[in-house]
Amino acid sequence: MSKNLYFCLTIVFAFAFLSSCKKSDDETTETPKPLFYVPDGFPAPSGQLQNNPVTTAGFTLGRKLFYDPVLSKDSTVHCGTCHQQFGAFAQVDHKVSHGINNLLGTRNSPTLINLAWHSEFFWDGGSNHIEVQPIGPITNPVEMDETLNGVIAKLNRSTFYPAMFRSAYGSDTITSQGILRALSQFMSCLISANSKYDQVRNGQTTFTATEDSGYTIFKSKCASCHKEPLLTDLSYRNNGLDAHFTDPGRARITTLAADSGKFKVPTLRNIVLSYPYMHDGRLSSISKVIDHYRSTIVQSSTIDPLLSSGNMSISDAEKAQLIAFLNTLTDQTFITDKRFSEQ
Amino acid sequence: MYLLLNKAKMKKSIYLSLFTLSTMFFIASCKHDDDTATPASTSTTYAAGEVTLEFDNIAGTTHLDVSGATNYTNGAGETFTVTKFKYYVSNVSLIKEDGSMYDVPDQVFLIDEADSNSISAVLENIPGGKYKGVEYTIGVDSARNVAGSQQGALDAANGMYWGWSSGFIFLKLEGVCPAAGGDFMYHIGGYKNSNNTNAQRRVHIDFDPSTLIVDGNKRETEVHMLVDVLEFFKNPINYSIVSNGTVMSPGGQAMTLASNYVDMFSFDHIHNDVK
Numbered sequence: 001m002s003k004n005l006y007f008c009l010t011i012v013f014a015f016a017f018l019s020s021c022k023k024s025d026d027e028t029t030e031t032p033k034p035l036f037y038v039p040d041g042f043p044a045p046s047g048q049l050q051n052n053p054v055t056t057a058g059f060t061l062g063r064k065l066f067y068d069p070v071l072s073k074d075s076t077v078h079c080g081t082c083h084q085q086f087g088a089f090a091q092v093d094h095k096v097s098h099g100i101n102n103l104l105g106t107r108n109s110p111t112l113i114n115l116a117w118h119s120e121f122f123w124d125g126g127s128n129h130i131e132v133q134p135i136g137p138i139t140n141p142v143e144m145d146e147t148l149n150g151v152i153a154k155l156n157r158s159t160f161y162p163a164m165f166r167s168a169y170g171s172d173t174i175t176s177q178g179i180l181r182a183l184s185q186f187m188s189c190l191i192s193a194n195s196k197y198d199q200v201r202n203g204q205t206t207f208t209a210t211e212d213s214g215y216t217i218f219k220s221k222c223a224s225c226h227k228e229p230l231l232t233d234l235s236y237r238n239n240g241l242d243a244h245f246t247d248p249g250r251a252r253i254t255t256l257a258a259d260s261g262k263f264k265v266p267t268l269r270n271i272v273l274s275y276p277y278m279h280d281g282r283l284s285s286i287s288k289v290i291d292h293y294r295s296t297i298v299q300s301s302t303i304d305p306l307l308s309s310g311n312m313s314i315s316d317a318e319k320a321q322l323i324a325f326l327n328t329l330t331d332q333t334f335i336t337d338k339r340f341s342e343q
Numbered sequence: 344m345y346l347l348l349n350k351a352k353m354k355k356s357i358y359l360s361l362f363t364l365s366t367m368f369f370i371a372s373c374k375h376d377d378d379t380a381t382p383a384s385t386s387t388t389y390a391a392g393e394v395t396l397e398f399d400n401i402a403g404t405t406h407l408d409v410s411g412a413t414n415y416t417n418g419a420g421e422t423f424t425v426t427k428f429k430y431y432v433s434n435v436s437l438i439k440e441d442g443s444m445y446d447v448p449d450q451v452f453l454i455d456e457a458d459s460n461s462i463s464a465v466l467e468n469i470p471g472g473k474y475k476g477v478e479y480t481i482g483v484d485s486a487r488n489v490a491g492s493q494q495g496a497l498d499a500a501n502g503m504y505w506g507w508s509s510g511f512i513f514l515k516l517e518g519v520c521p522a523a524g525g526d527f528m529y530h531i532g533g534y535k536n537s538n539n540t541n542a543q544r545r546v547h548i549d550f551d552p553s554t555l556i557v558d559g560n561k562r563e564t565e566v567h568m569l570v571d572v573l574e575f576f577k578n579p580i581n582y583s584i585v586s587n588g589t590v591m592s593p594g595g596q597a598m599t600l601a602s603n604y605v606d607m608f609s610f611d612h613i614h615n616d617v618k
Contacts, residue, residue, distance in 0.1 A: 048491065051491065052491070122507075126507050126508040126509065127506075127507075127508075127509045128488070128489050128509035128510070129489060129490070129491040129492075129509060130491070131491035131492040132491060132492055132499065132504070132506070132509050135499055135504065135506035136506040136507050137506075138506070139506045140506065140507065147500070147502070148499055148500035149500045149502075152500065175494065175498070175500075176492060176498055176499050176500040177492040177493065177494050177498065180491075180492040180499070181491075181492060184491075252508070253508050254535075254537075254538050255538055255540060255592075255593070255594035255595065256538050
């Protein structure tokens with residue numbers, strides 16, 4: 001009887017010991033985050049994954065499709081062509097996106113960061129759901145110029161896609177919904193929340209004095225549009241680039257004159273990596289972007305009210321501090337995470 | 344495992360006793376009805392069944408040819424041929440004899456003149472009874488326009504979806520008009536009320552003087568409607584292909600053409616014979 005009791009107690013202690021070991025492991029070493037998670041301090045996601053919960057098989061299929069040029073008409077261009085991981089999933093040093101046959105788009109490839117918190121996509125917000133977003137670049141004549149049926153036919157000829165669809169959805173049948181949902185699973189998992197800025201927010205480290213001064217300037221001059229912690233308020237605004245709009249921006253979607261020249265506020269996360277800047281890539285560096293806000297804001301009928309009083313007052317010293325802060329938004333974990341890379 | 348089996352057995356016996364109880368109640372209530380109501384033999388009850396809506400696409404008085412081989416003339420006197428005619432029909436409601444509506448749940452139809460299987464829309468599990476008309480929407484409601492990727496008639500691979508400005512193309516009419524310099528393309532859609540770009544239009548069809556009786560599979564239940572492409576170009580606006588041969592986005596011209604397309608649809612006849 002007492003022997004049994006001791007045995008039981010030993011087992012209980014052993015369990016307690018093991019579980020406490022495990023706990024301290026979690027705290028001290030960098031265990032990989034789950035594929036999809038809500039980082040500390042983030043708001044609730046958009047909810048567009050509601051009918052499409054992330055699974056390892058779905059994510060893996062999405063990644064395969066993301067990096068597969070079979071999505072383009074002549075099989076030369078894949079999503080990763082214009083969305084490079086080292087550039088925070090924008091296309092580094094390209095003003096506008098390059099499609100098949102060296103065709104040029106009209107807009108700068110946006111970064112793909114924390115998209116599960118967005119409910120509209122593209123510079124003009126033309127796409128209303130992450131599941132249908134890929135239809136835009138796949139079918140655009142100057143991007144991939146393919147049809148969904150064309151993609152389905154090519155995937156059906158592959159030796160491995162039917163099995164990947166079976167793993168993800170339980171059936172070999174390749175459908176547009178299966179393709180689009182897998183891509184949106186992959187894109188939704190591109191979560192960046194481990195920059196120095198995040199670590200400071202989580203109390204793991206502190207800013208340098210210069211970065212801290214930059215953060216103060218950011219909060220007073222930038223944060224109303226580049227709202228924390230996503231560093232975008234997801235709205236559409238005219239930031240004073242032009243008096244006349246060659247690209248109507250948001251008005252292309254809403255048909256409202258009041259939306260002319262407005263574009264979606266981009267996130268500032270990983271911003272120093274994703275040059276050039278603006279919807280048409282006209283500004284080649286962060287330095288030039290800050291110069292725009294302090295010296296070349298153009299007034300027009302749809303100028304954002306926050307910029308209607310003209311150029312911002314930012315000294316050269318403040319500019320340097322601001323740039324130091326913007327550098328803390330770079331997330332090395334994000335741009336080197338092998339799970340997001342072409343396999 | 345044994346426990347599970349036991350549970351399953353227990354569940355079974357609970358169901359069995361519930362079933363027995365409810366059967367007893369049912370029998371009891373039937374009996375009660377029998378005592379008070381008129382004998383069942385004289386009342387007419389109809390069983391639920393299918394109703395088929397057939398969309399007979401025409402141009403004026405002849406069947407529409409989408410091969411591009413037949414010349415038609417619009418109200419503006421312009422000669423044209425048709426190579427594509429597709430549209431969505433959704434949110435169907437059948438109008439009962441007393442004027443009340445039966446809303447058919449969750450069925451969306453893509454009618455494509457090039458696909459003879461598609462021109463018959465089969466409405467399933469329609470309550471038995473007499474119907475005097477039907478209503479439906481040309482287009483797709485806003486909830487389905489913001490619901491992400493879908494299947495069946497709403498599969499984006501059907502080519503009735505805009506990738507650059509999310510939403511369904513409600514109607515496609517394409518063809519060739521030599522006076523306009525070649526191809527014309529009308530892709531009409533738009534679901535937003537906020538900026539007056541909603542191209543959904545409600546069609547109301549009276550079977551008058553006919554009545555459609557749905558009674559299980561005892562009767563044919565086929566409603567034939569005519570869909571006249573020429574009406575796309577007139578009433579209320581006389582539309583010129585030469586002036587505007589390409590409309591491929593919501594709002595503006597699409598709203599004019601949506602007002603025109605609502606009266607393409609008219610009642611022709613029904614088949615309702617006892618089989």
